[in-house]
Amino acid sequence: MNFEEHAAKPLLQAAGIAIPRGCLARSVAEAQAAATALGVPVVVKAQVPAGKRSKAGGILAADGPAAAGKAANAILGMEIAGHRVEAVLVEERATIAAEYYAAVVNDAASKGPLVMASSEGGMDIEEIAASKPDRLRRALVDILQGFDLEAARAMIDGLGLGSDEAPVAETLVALYRAYRDNDGELLEVNPLARLGDGRLVALDCKFALDDSGIQRRQELSSGGSPETLTTLETRGKALGLRYIELDGDIGVLGNGAGLTMTTMDVIAHRGGRPANFLEIGGDAYTKARPALELVLDNPKVKCLLVNFCGAFARTDVMTGGLIDAWEALSPTLPIYFSVHGTGSAEAQAMLRQRLGVSPYKTMDGAIVAAIAAAREAGGPS
Amino acid sequence: MIVRDADRVLVQGITGKQGTYWTERMQAYGTRVVAGVNPKKAGTEHCGVPVCASAGEAMRETGFDVSVLFIPPLGVKAAARDAIEAGCGRLVILTEHVPVQDVMELLAMARANGAIVVGPNTAGLVTPGECFVGFMPAFESDVFRPGRVGVISRSGSLGALICLNLVQAGFGQSAFIGIGGDPIVGTTTRDALQELDADESTDAVVIVGEIGGTMEEDAAEYACTMSKPVVAFIAGRASPPGKKMGHAGAIVMGDKGTYASKRTALEAAGIEVLDTPSELGRALHAALG
DSSP, X not given: OEEOHHHHHHHHHHTTOOOOOEEEESSHHHHHHHHHHHOSOEEEEEOOSSSOTTTTTOEEEESSHHHHHHXXXXXXXXXXXXXXXXXXXXXXXXXXXEEEEEEEEEETTTTEEEEEEESOOSSOHHHHHHHOGGGEEEEEOOTTTOOOHHHHHHHHTTSOOGXXXXXXXXXXXXXXXXXXXXTEEEEEEEEEEEETTSXXXXXXXXXXXXXXXXXXXXXXXXXXXXXXXXXXXXXXXXTTOEEEEOSSSEEEEESSHHHHHHHHHHHHHTTOOBSEEEEOOGGGGGOHHHHHHHHHTSTTOOEEEEEEEXXXXXXXXXXXXXXXXXXXXXXXXXXXXXXXXXXXXXXXXHIIIIIOOOOBSSHHHHHHHHHHHHHHTTOOO | OOOOTTOEEEEETTTXXXXXXXXXXXXXXXXXXXXXXXXXXXXXXXXXXXXXXSHHHHHHHTOOSEEEEXXXXXXXXXXXXXXXXXXXXXXXXXXXXXXXXXHHHHHHHHHHHTOEEEOSSOOXXXXXXXXXXXXXXXXXXXXXXXXXXXXXESOHHHHHHHHHHHHHTTOOEEEEEEOOSSSSOSSOHHHHHHHHHHXXXXXXXXXXXXXXXXXXXXXXXXXXXXXXXXXEEEEOTTSOTTXXXXXXXXXXXXXXXXXHHHHHHHHHTTOEEOSSGGGHHHHXXXXXX
């Protein structure tokens, strides 16, 4: 779960890292009021959970309240990387003497936290790594030992930070603490700036909360940016189902992420177009009925493909729930089944007895039949 | 991480609904379940084995070689610590949605104590004809049959489909290693590939990967050094970028973790990457000559 800048910065502040004075504004009037209250030249920054805001024109300088209002007027409602700007952060503007980079991230390769620091802030980490690799330092952290001042000093030694060396090292330690205290997946400060007035301040901040950490960070997660979802996707989420809407015409219902992705892949490989991704694996395997309703409520769906290969998810339970729903909803669409794995003998017998259909012997057989049915129904396939 | 019928298995969380259901299935298949853990029901018996207060107690009472965890996400770190401190050498963590920082901590504890972790978010391990640990349909004879093909999978359901296709094509499995669908797992594709390479009862390996991360690319590097044939299927070719596809590990960010990157790396290692799992029989027959 990604956090917008205004929601991420308080995490730094709580860990003792200075941030600029600022105020969130959702309208031109609020932006003007914020600039008035700050009483200094400001910068008006679009709040979206995406990078490259400056290049998109989403960050503007303003010398007073009137200019801040004008900037907010230009930015609010703008679309940046698919996100509509609903709010701006109005912050004090200061002269910058030096820009650094600092981040902590979950590193899959080392299976532990990775701290990164550079004397070259203000550009993307990818850019720093490509253009000035010798200015980028990486420290793998033993999560059981933690990351202390000594480790921070060692990693930035030789970067030429001069008198900023000690405060930057302290910032890195504080950043690591904030990352640990908040189930971070990524916590990045870029730039970490030495201002003309001498303060070391986090001018921008990105935070991604580990989705599996949300269950113990309820309060924190309320500050995160929800994913942009369609109406059906929102309904799926509320039901605890992972439903992703696509633009094809074959409704897909599978169990497990890997199998459901594969179902979509093979539909595409054989020339068809999936209408959705929907899996009822894991603990969701008892939710066949709401899942079926979700797939059928997409008006583009011309036929339905059910692909179960039970491991943890029992196909007898899933199929039973599906048949109950099918009987209750009595849809007129053709439906094709491939059912194997845990509980499949019972599931296949149920399908024959209650729906009068025989599941296909292979997934590919069911997919080929579904593609033909979608074509016949005049879909875009 | 291949399980054998001699392995003594501890079930942490044995008394829960899923713990009970799958313990009975494992026992019926021949897995040597020796004890379970639930501190609240210590001293009782469940599924015909003693329930202990901790893995430590189970180690003293019955001893065990492998522990399998049917534990809710926020309890996994403590349960894993219990098993590791008890001297458990192999842990199979089935739980999905374990916070990643907890995973990193428990993997560090395991490393420090010389223990191997499979998972989290794995469907488990199967050695057809011997035993299984976790929740794979080892007992479905159209899916699992003793044979000489090793299978490595990030996904349980897709792994089962691949095994089904193997059996339909006349093959069986030497071992199924479910490595798990999380972004950070204890046993990687490469680790499992190395194990199957060294396994005398394995003639060929099927890698079942998916988009996200770089485990397949890393495994391809090792595969270059192997003489045993390897074929692969990678799920997620038709998935939209930037979306998490059910598994926490299955997400494409920028140009990292893409289908194309994985396919290119595997093909460069001489591995055929299948367009659909139904090509598996043909590809393996060709690869095995």
